[in-house]
Amino acid sequence: xxxxxxxxxxxxxxxxxxxxxxxxxxxxxxxxxxxxxxxxxxxxxxxxxxxxxxxxxxxxxxxxxxxxxxxxxxxxxxxxxxxxxxxxxxxxxxxxxxxxxxxxxxxxxxxxxxxxxxxxxxxxxxxxxxxxxxxxxxxxxxxxxxxxxxxxxxxxxxxxxxxxxxxxxxxxxxxxxxxxxxxxxxxxxxxxxxxxxxxxxxxxxxxxxxxxxxxxxx
Amino acid sequence: xxxxxxxxxxxxxxxxxxxxxxxxxxxxxxxxxxxxxxxxxxxxxxxxxxxxxxxxxxxxxxxxxxxxxxxxxxxxxxxxxxxxxxxxxxxxxxxxxxxxxxxxxxxxxxxxxxxxxxxxxxxxxxxxxxxxxxxxxxxxxxxxxxxxxxxxxxxxxxxxxxxxxxxxxxxxxxxxxxxxxxxxxxxxxxxxxxxxxxxxxxxxxxxxxxxxxxxxxx
DNA sequence: AAATGTATTAAACAAATGTTTTAATGTCAA
DNA sequence: TTGACATTAAAACATTTGTTTAATACATTT
Numbered sequence: 001x002x003x004x005x006x007x008x009x010x011x012x013x014x015x016x017x018x019x020x021x022x023x024x025x026x027x028x029x030x031x032x033x034x035x036x037x038x039x040x041x042x043x044x045x046x047x048x049x050x051x052x053x054x055x056x057x058x059x060x061x062x063x064x065x066x067x068x069x070x071x072x073x074x075x076x077x078x079x080x081x082x083x084x085x086x087x088x089x090x091x092x093x094x095x096x097x098x099x100x101x102x103x104x105x106x107x108x109x110x111x112x113x114x115x116x117x118x119x120x121x122x123x124x125x126x127x128x129x130x131x132x133x134x135x136x137x138x139x140x141x142x143x144x145x146x147x148x149x150x151x152x153x154x155x156x157x158x159x160x161x162x163x164x165x166x167x168x169x170x171x172x173x174x175x176x177x178x179x180x181x182x183x184x185x186x187x188x189x190x191x192x193x194x195x196x197x198x199x200x201x202x203x204x205x206x207x208x209x210x211x212x213x214x215x216x217x218x
Numbered sequence: 219x220x221x222x223x224x225x226x227x228x229x230x231x232x233x234x235x236x237x238x239x240x241x242x243x244x245x246x247x248x249x250x251x252x253x254x255x256x257x258x259x260x261x262x263x264x265x266x267x268x269x270x271x272x273x274x275x276x277x278x279x280x281x282x283x284x285x286x287x288x289x290x291x292x293x294x295x296x297x298x299x300x301x302x303x304x305x306x307x308x309x310x311x312x313x314x315x316x317x318x319x320x321x322x323x324x325x326x327x328x329x330x331x332x333x334x335x336x337x338x339x340x341x342x343x344x345x346x347x348x349x350x351x352x353x354x355x356x357x358x359x360x361x362x363x364x365x366x367x368x369x370x371x372x373x374x375x376x377x378x379x380x381x382x383x384x385x386x387x388x389x390x391x392x393x394x395x396x397x398x399x400x401x402x403x404x405x406x407x408x409x410x411x412x413x414x415x416x417x418x419x420x421x422x423x424x425x426x427x428x429x430x431x432x433x434x435x436x
Numbered sequence: 437a438a439a440t441g442t443a444t445t446a447a448a449c450a451a452a453t454g455t456t457t458t459a460a461t462g463t464c465a466a
Numbered sequence: 467t468t469g470a471c472a473t474t475a476a477a478a479c480a481t482t483t484g485t486t487t488a489a490t491a492c493a494t495t496t
Contacts, residue, residue, distance in 0.1 A: 009342040014472095016474085030343075034252055034253055037452080037453060037454085038453075038454065039452090039453075039454090048474055048475050048476080049454090049475090051473090051474075052455090053454080053455055053456075054474085055473095058455075059453095069410065074466080076334070085403075088473080110241065122395065122398075122399045123395045123396065125398045129399070129402070130402065133399055134402075136478090137399060142485095143401055160420075162407060163424075166389070166396075166400065169392065170391070170393070170396075171384070171388040173388070174384060174388025174389075174392065175384065177340065177391075177395065178340045178384075178387075178388075181340045181343070181355060184347070184348065184351045185356060189380060202378075203385065205435075206382065206385050206432065207428065208431075209427055209432055209435075210425065210431070211427075212427070212431065213428070213430065213431055214424065217427075232442095232443075255483060255484085256484065257482095266446080267445090269443090269444075269445095270444075270484090270485090271485055271486075272444080276484075276485075277483095277484065277485090379448080
């Protein structure tokens with residue numbers, strides 16, 4: 001009987017499912033969907049090869065569950081709430097936002113694959129892209145939009161706000177996506193805690209100068 | 219006898235080799251090394267499946283040949299020479315540089331896969347990454363470095379110059395790499411000739427404001 | 437023309453990989 | 467305890483995919 005596997009909705013019932021989701025999240029985030037094998041996932045999860053199909057139907061079912069899992073367990077180690085406070089300047093909110101992105105992308109802690117998976121999905125999309133965009137990316141983008149709009153002022157057109165958003169996120173993601181190249185191009189560039197903080201500061205300064213310059217030029 | 223295939227050095231001798239290289243360049247650039255199959259390449263090149271192994275040894279041999287081919291046939295549809303002229307302002311040179319990158323990345327013409335392949339290799343590195351960095355990426359990066367240094371002035375530190383370079387290229391590449399996401403996030407964002415030109419203008423303005431602001435803040 | 441070397445083709449091969457099957461094990465209620 | 471059900475495990479299966487083989491056609495040289 002095709003499609004008959006015992007998952008009820010999206011709830012995690014077994015400890016094996018939990019381990020599979022965590023292991024899969026890591027590997028998918030690191031290597032992307034195509035390059036990762038279910039055998040690798042099962043090895044890391046200390047589960048049998050058949051576990052993926054039993055619990056999640058197939059590989060894409062597991063991937064979808066990982067996305068769902070990442071979304072519902074958005075533990076927000078680096079809270080994005082700072083970016084909504086209206087008692088601090090837009091510049092400070094921009095700094096908080098960029099720190100959130102950069103710190104998430106370079107966190108090497110245990111459940112740190114959420115942001116990396118999002119970044120992966122952006123450059124190597126799967127069938128889950130629509131869900132990822134609507135549930136994870138768009139909410140983040142909207143926060144950035146309000147910050148950018150505040151700095152650009154009322155003269156900023158929608159087009160300009162959009163392009164500036166993309167300029168800012170592009171800077172952040174580049175450091176993660178192009179790391180192998182950056183490492184070779186600039187061996188002196190490290191990504192330890194201090195450097196990551198300096199990186200967030202740089203992108204903030206760079207973008208702030210740009211936004212203020214653009215606002216002034218109107 | 220392993221490794222015995224009739225290629226002499228890196229020269230292209232057969233018309234089949236030519237077709238294979240062109241087809242492979244396209245597919246590799248579009249789908250990345252792992253996702254592309256040699257059967258797909260051979261189909262596009264109207265060649266037999268064994269052609270790849272006969273002419274290039276194996277799949278990675280073909281990939282290496284494609285890199286070599288792309289390097290020697292750097293036809294420079296969008297010349298980078300403008301960025302070396304000393305009779306124009308650094309700001310204008312920056313504009314030329316960004317136009318070169320953006321136009322290359324969004325050119326849909328026939329031999330347009332060169333830049334896309336470089337962009338691919340940046341986010342999905344293969345064994346050829348070292349060669350790609352040294353022969354294609356570093357020269358480009360050095361041109362950008364001199365431009366950035368000129369705008370930042372003597373007060374700009376090496377670290378600052380480096381981070382600004384990455385901020386600029388990051389903006390450019392993001393529009394290519396994240397296109398599926400951008401399309402969903404901003405359906406109104408198009409990438410036709412006019413929009414691509416506007417995009418290059420935006421990134422130039424954005425980066426110029428940033429650099430000038432940073433130079434001033436010293 | 438015969439011979440030799442090169443190129444192409446169809447078929448087969450081998451390894452990797454997602455998936456299924458079947459049996460064994462464990463769990464819990466009747 | 468027994469029976470029903472869920473879970474795990476080992477093995478087999480089927481497909482994909484990179485690669486090789488063996489035969490054939492083509493071109494060039496002798």
